[in-house]
Amino acid sequence: MHIPIDPSAPEPIYEQIRAHLAEAILRGDLGAGQALPSIRVLARDLRVSVITTTRAYNELVADGLVDAVRGKGVFVRAQQPDGVRLRALERVDAALGEAVRAARTAGIAPEELRARLERVHEEDPHAQEEER
Numbered sequence: 001m002h003i004p005i006d007p008s009a010p011e012p013i014y015e016q017i018r019a020h021l022a023e024a025i026l027r028g029d030l031g032a033g034q035a036l037p038s039i040r041v042l043a044r045d046l047r048v049s050v051i052t053t054t055r056a057y058n059e060l061v062a063d064g065l066v067d068a069v070r071g072k073g074v075f076v077r078a079q080q081p082d083g084v085r086l087r088a089l090e091r092v093d094a095a096l097g098e099a100v101r102a103a104r105t106a107g108i109a110p111e112e113l114r115a116r117l118e119r120v121h122e123e124d125p126h127a128q129e130e131e132r
Helices: 013-027 039-046 050-062 081-106 110-123 125-131
Strands: 066-069 073-076
Touching: 013 050, 039 050, 050 066, 050 073, 081 110
Parallel strands: none
Antiparallel strands: 066 073
């Protein structure tokens, strides 16, 4: 399984792995019941620590996207569209809350924060791919 990793990206490697797999699950590229590569195999293929892949998989379990079956592996969970959207909104709200706190600390006005959010949204390469 090819997962692009950028060691110089601001996101930790485990988060890059989690985000890539989550997107594949939510797009339907990985179907319900499908097994993910084992933690060790994925770590070897990506040339990262087993701890890194374990954390990514644990995050996917916490997100409700996969189930870990002891001794058997990690499998994609069937997704309820409303549940997926609700979990995504919770993650967005948490990230926005963190952004608001950072902006307040730095004295950034709400208007500038909104403008920055819009700019980031427009510059997101994933958003541009979806529009095509």
